Amino acid sequence: MDSKFSDNHELRVLVVAPSGRDAELICQVLRTAEIACEPCATVDQAYAQLALPTGAMILAEESLTPELVQSFKELLCSQPPWSDFPLVLLTLSGNVSLSTQKRSELRQPLGNILLLERPIRPETLVSTVKIALRARARQYQVRDQLEKQKLAEVALRQSEKLAIAGRLAASIAHEINNPLEAVTNLLYLIQTSESMKDMKKYADMASEELVRVSEIASHTLKFHRQPSGPTLISMPEVLDSVLSLHRQRLKSCGIIVEKEYEDVLPVMGLSGELRQVFANLIGNSIDAMRFGGTLKVRMRNVLEPVNGRRPGVRVMIADSGTGISAEVRKRLFQPFFSTKGTTGTGLGLWVSSSIVQKHNGTVRVKSSTNPDNSGTVFSIFIPTEQKSLELLKSEMTQNIA
Ligand SMILES: Nc1ncnc2c1ncn2[C@@H]1O[C@H](COP(=O)(O)OP(=O)(O)O)[C@@H](O)[C@H]1O
Numbered sequence: 001m002d003s004k005f006s007d008n009h010e011l012r013v014l015v016v017a018p019s020g021r022d023a024e025l026i027c028q029v030l031r032t033a034e035i036a037c038e039p040c041a042t043v044d045q046a047y048a049q050l051a052l053p054t055g056a057m058i059l060a061e062e063s064l065t066p067e068l069v070q071s072f073k074e075l076l077c078s079q080p081p082w083s084d085f086p087l088v089l090l091t092l093s094g095n096v097s098l099s100t101q102k103r104s105e106l107r108q109p110l111g112n113i114l115l116l117e118r119p120i121r122p123e124t125l126v127s128t129v130k131i132a133l134r135a136r137a138r139q140y141q142v143r144d145q146l147e148k149q150k151l152a153e154v155a156l157r158q159s160e161k162l163a164i165a166g167r168l169a170a171s172i173a174h175e176i177n178n179p180l181e182a183v184t185n186l187l188y189l190i191q192t193s194e195s196m197k198d199m200k201k202y203a204d205m206a207s208e209e210l211v212r213v214s215e216i217a218s219h220t221l222k223f224h225r226q227p228s229g230p231t232l233i234s235m236p237e238v239l240d241s242v243l244s245l246h247r248q249r250l251k252s253c254g255i256i257v258e259k260e261y262e263d264v265l266p267v268m269g270l271s272g273e274l275r276q277v278f279a280n281l282i283g284n285s286i287d288a289m290r291f292g293g294t295l296k297v298r299m300r301n302v303l304e305p306v307n308g309r310r311p312g313v314r315v316m317i318a319d320s321g322t323g324i325s326a327e328v329r330k331r332l333f334q335p336f337f338s339t340k341g342t343t344g345t346g347l348g349l350w351v352s353s354s355i356v357q358k359h360n361g362t363v364r365v366k367s368s369t370n371p372d373n374s375g376t377v378f379s380i381f382i383p384t385e386q387k388s389l390e391l392l393k394s395e396m397t398q399n400i401a
């Protein structure tokens with residue numbers, strides 16, 4: 001690993017020792033040990049270099065001023081979470097005195113630094129810098145791992161979207177098929193009917209069925225044509241379009257739907273993503289009520305009991321299905337956790353909770369597997385306050401960056 005120090009440009013060492021030939025001599029020693037380094041004549045020059053990836057910095061204590069300490073502190077505070085930039089400080093030798101104590105107080109805000117007292121033995125310098133670079137190399141490994149994880153999460157979200165799209169497509173085909181079958185039958189009746197009165201009746205019925213088909217088409221388009229930024233959303237509209245697309249599945253499982261919508265305030269958010277959350281929750285409820293049951297969808301304006309009583313909209317999806325056992329409950333929001341074998345992806349709740357978090361909202365679950373009273377209630381809170389919109393916007397810009 002040591003020989004790689006000079007190969008990896010991210011592990012170069014900046015050397016700031018303005019007095020005499022110090023910087024040059026330090027660089028000579030480091031280069032002999034195959035450590036890439038760059039002497040900097042002034043602290044400002046080194047500062048400019050820090051814009052590029054840097055392994056560590058060696059700094060002579062006498063170049064530290066309170067202003068410099070302050071700007072270093074700001075720089076260290078703005079590091080990404082994986083980074084803990086190594087700073088090697090060359091201190092002045094001598095006994096403890098008022099001035100050495102002052103210097104040590106001055107460097108306090110810099111936190112985690114490696115101190116080397118001058119005169120330094122070349123071996124001590126090399127081994128200290130190597131320790132710093134090994135630590136830095138591990139930080140880069142963490143950074144790379146985090147990046148990979150981020151990419152994998154994007155891919156997972158995409159695959160859940162595809163799975164939902166697949167399920168919706170099947171559900172839509174089902175939905176459209178029924179009215180089309182009815183229209184085919186009605187057309188046959190019209191063709192074979194002798195009475196004008198009957199013909200009119202069948203034609204009216206056929207046109208009602210076609211209205212249903214066009215409703216389904218427009219709800220489907222809502223899933224497809226989503227605005228890319230946050231907009232004002234009517235939650236009843238979102239819930240109704242999801243329920244409408246699941247109508248056939250709800251009917252064929254013998255599920256009764258009870259809606260209780262208060263006159264809720266519009267929320268700011270990403271309509272496509274919120275639709276995805278409710279499509280998943282309602283899909284899960286249907287899966288849990290294979291042999292019938294009741295699906296209650298409630299919506300009201302609330303002040304969240306925690307988080308400083310923020311105003312917002314609460315949507316409750318309650319089913320009288322199988323309920324969730326304590327074992328399943330523990331792993332509910334983990335990616336790939338599913339009890340549905342090949343028909344589940346186990347990504348629905350994981351994606352849903354991250355979407356709700358992105359809207360600064362919360363998800364709560366209550367469930368019972370007691371056979372007399374089994375069922376599950378998912379409760380989603382989406383805040384309506386202005387501050388949440390700003391957070392959502394900044395989150396979106398970060399995701400794009
Ligand atoms: N309403 C519900 N009733 C019973 N179990 C549920 C309900 N919602 C979620 N679950 C359980 O949580 C698991 C994970 O759900 P989810 O993340 O949506 O993945 P998937 O639906 O693909 O299995 C499900 O497999 C199921 O066991």
Ligand SMILES: [Mg+2]
Pocket residue numbers: 280283284348349
């Ligand atoms: Mg699911």
